[in-house]
Amino acid sequence: xxxxxxxxxxxxxxxRDVANAHRPFEWGRWLLWAFVLAVGANFAWIVAWNPNxxxxxxxxxxxxxxxxxxxxxxxxxxxxxxxxxxxxxxxxAIARLSDDRLFSGLAGLFIWFFRGTPLLVQLIFWxxxxxxFPEISISIPFGPTLVSWHTxxxxxxxxxxxxxxxxxxxxxxxxxxxxxxxxxxxxxxxASDAFGMTRARALWRVIIPQAMRSIVPxxxxxxxxxxxxxxxxxxxxxxxxxxxxQAVYNRTFEVVPMLMVAVIWxxxxxxxxxxxxxxxxxxxxxxxRGATERMPVIAEATP
Amino acid sequence: xxxxxxxxxxxxxxxxxxKSFGHNEVLKGxxxxxxPGEVVVVLGPSGSGKSTFLRCINxxxxxxxxxxxxxxxxxxxxxxxERLVKLSPxxxxxxxxxxxxxxxxxxxxxxxxxxxxxIEAPVGVHGHSRKEATDYAMELLARIGLTEKxxxxxxxxxxxxxxxxxxxxxxxxxxxxxxxxxxxSALDPELVGEVLATMRxxxxxxxxxxVVTHEIGFAREAADRVVFMDGGLVVEEGRPEEVLANPSxxxxxxxxxxxxxxxx
Numbered sequence: 001x002x003x004x005x006x007x008x009x010x011x012x013x014x015x016r017d018v019a020n021a022h023r024p025f026e027w028g029r030w031l032l033w034a035f036v037l038a039v040g041a042n043f044a045w046i047v048a049w050n051p052n053x054x055x056x057x058x059x060x061x062x063x064x065x066x067x068x069x070x071x072x073x074x075x076x077x078x079x080x081x082x083x084x085x086x087x088x089x090x091x092x093a094i095a096r097l098s099d100d101r102l103f104s105g106l107a108g109l110f111i112w113f114f115r116g117t118p119l120l121v122q123l124i125f126w127x128x129x130x131x132x133f134p135e136i137s138i139s140i141p142f143g144p145t146l147v148s149w150h151t152x153x154x155x156x157x158x159x160x161x162x163x164x165x166x167x168x169x170x171x172x173x174x175x176x177x178x179x180x181x182x183x184x185x186x187x188x189x190x191a192s193d194a195f196g197m198t199r200a201r202a203l204w205r206v207i208i209p210q211a212m213r214s215i216v217p218x219x220x221x222x223x224x225x226x227x228x229x230x231x232x233x234x235x236x237x238x239x240x241x242x243x244x245x246q247a248v249y250n251r252t253f254e255v256v257p258m259l260m261v262a263v264i265w266x267x268x269x270x271x272x273x274x275x276x277x278x279x280x281x282x283x284x285x286x287x288x289r290g291a292t293e294r295m296p297v298i299a300e301a302t303p
Numbered sequence: 304x305x306x307x308x309x310x311x312x313x314x315x316x317x318x319x320x321x322k323s324f325g326h327n328e329v330l331k332g333x334x335x336x337x338x339p340g341e342v343v344v345v346l347g348p349s350g351s352g353k354s355t356f357l358r359c360i361n362x363x364x365x366x367x368x369x370x371x372x373x374x375x376x377x378x379x380x381x382x383x384x385e386r387l388v389k390l391s392p393x394x395x396x397x398x399x400x401x402x403x404x405x406x407x408x409x410x411x412x413x414x415x416x417x418x419x420x421x422i423e424a425p426v427g428v429h430g431h432s433r434k435e436a437t438d439y440a441m442e443l444l445a446r447i448g449l450t451e452k453x454x455x456x457x458x459x460x461x462x463x464x465x466x467x468x469x470x471x472x473x474x475x476x477x478x479x480x481x482x483x484x485x486x487x488s489a490l491d492p493e494l495v496g497e498v499l500a501t502m503r504x505x506x507x508x509x510x511x512x513x514v515v516t517h518e519i520g521f522a523r524e525a526a527d528r529v530v531f532m533d534g535g536l537v538v539e540e541g542r543p544e545e546v547l548a549n550p551s552x553x554x555x556x557x558x559x560x561x562x563x564x565x566x567x
Contacts, residue, residue, distance in 0.1 A: 191410035194361055195424040195476065196400035198393060205427060209414045286414060286456070 054257030061248060061261050070244025071265055077230045077240065081165035082223055088166065089173025094203065096178055107174065114171035120232055123164040127236040129155050161233040169226060176218045180211035212284040220277040224270055241265060314339045314374055314480060314511050315360060321368035322355055329355045331535035332369070337480075337513060342506045344522040344543070345515045347532035348558055353515045354407075356532070357482050360513065361402045362395055374401060374479055400428060403473030407485040409465045411457040417444065417468045418453040421475045429476060436475070443471040447501050463494030467501050474505075481505070483514040519562050523547055531555045 095107035130151035137148030192202035234243035249258040313336035322330040425436040447467040506525040
């Protein structure tokens with residue numbers, strides 16, 4: 001009896017091995033997929049054949065010289081404002097976390113002001129700085145003047161846009177970076193201290209690389225907001241992407257097709273940035289559980 | 304013990320050390336001398352201030368009264384004529400460079416491999432060449448038996464392996480003094496042995512060590528002197544065979560009896 005039962009038992013074990021399991025056919029999910037795809041395809045069809053979108057006009061202007069020049073201004077402004085914003089934001093975050101009341105107070109004041117007022121108003125103020133301060137000078141407080149400039153020589157639409165965007169960005173980045181620095185275990189700065197690292201070196205080598213994991217995702221968010229925030233500079237006569245398409249449709253009255261040109265370009269930039277962000281996040285995840293292991297340089301020793 | 308130089312000045316000299324956190328006085332006047340080459344094990348119940356005292360020695364905590372000297376320099380302060388002046392953060396960092404420290408929670412840098420952890424301070428703080436630091440790091444890794452883990456990240460190591468790498472990292476700066484802050488308290492019981500073995504090796508090599516621990520066995524085998532702390536004071540000190548076998552203070556007796564009962 002036992003000899004007959006054993007092959008039966010083996011067969012049971014093979015049948016019950018989950019490695020050979022099949023996934024049940026899920027009718028509901030397939031139907032849902034089919035429905036969503038059908039609706040999506042239909043919507044795409046309607047948009048593509050709707051003459052009001054003026055696709056031939058979109059195609060005609062998509063790579064027109066004035067549009068590309070606007071795109072270039074948008075990208076340039078975004079990169080410059082973001083880089084300055086991150087650098088000042090980092091300094092503000094460090095100052096805000098310092099034990100020194102003066103530094104943390106000043107950083108707090110800066111963040112309070114630049115986050116608390118609308119970006120549009122800040123841009124207009126920078127652009128019209130000369131009406132408030134016709135001359136900018138470096139002098140000893142209440143004492144003699146050392147150097148002085150006419151404000152109108154310093155503030156062009158370009159410098160006003162960079163100043164407005166980057167200082168506003170710095171205030172937001174300061175809080176993002178501060179959050180990242182606080183997320184790093186206290187033992188890390190203690191170990192750095194115990195090894196006689198200076199504060200700057202500990203930040204640069206130990207704290208910031210670990211903080212990056214929580215700094216990168218919200219910074220990607222900020223970068224994408226920044227690309228769109230640059231469209232505000234059209235109010236101070238900077239010819240960015242949006243300003244360039246507006247310049248065209250003010251002449252041709254093809255409002256929707258020209259806006260579609262801008263929309264598609266904004267989406268293209270955002271897509272490229274999302275892909276870049278994914279790479280950066282994977283880089284800073286090294287050493288984490290589940291991250292890809294670095295190939296060992298030294299062969300495994302036999303025990 | 305012949306390896307301890309008794310005729311020279313002490314390497315560490317703490318006098319009347321007081322430390323408070325707010326209204327809570329944790330250290331109430333600690334006096335302790337540690338001779339070069341000596342291994343001192345500090346025992347005591349939790350809350351006795353032993354970890355705090357250790358952290359005062361390299362100025363991770365600033366003391367409120369008294370003084371601590373390491374290798375002839377006052378930690379955290381400088382005598383300017385008749386005035387005692389606080390040192391700048393940079394000068395304090397310089398003082399710490401001769402003191403190695405091992406933490407309860409290891410505190411390895413998780414974004415660096417074992418090897419990168421070990422060479423970080425020698426290259427970045429002491430200005431050694433990368434080649435020289437790497438050679439010495441590999442020598443240290445061989446000594447703790449982790450050569451094949453040089454390129455592993457801390458997350459890929461067991462707790463015991465991480466703590467041994469942390470010990471190698473502290474040794475890489477060729478310290479005059481090593482501080483161990485409960486180095487085995489965060490480890491699973493079966494991993495404690497490998498870390499203690501590494502520490503016993505170091506003790507045998509004439510390194511000056513101050514070890515805060517609950518491992519009575521380690522104190523018995525490796526310590527030149529046992530210091531028993533309670534309530535922010537040193538209540539008893541002496542050779543391990545004396546203090547551990549014949550404690551004279553009732554607090555020491557109570558503490559040790561609890562451990563011996565646990566071991567039985």
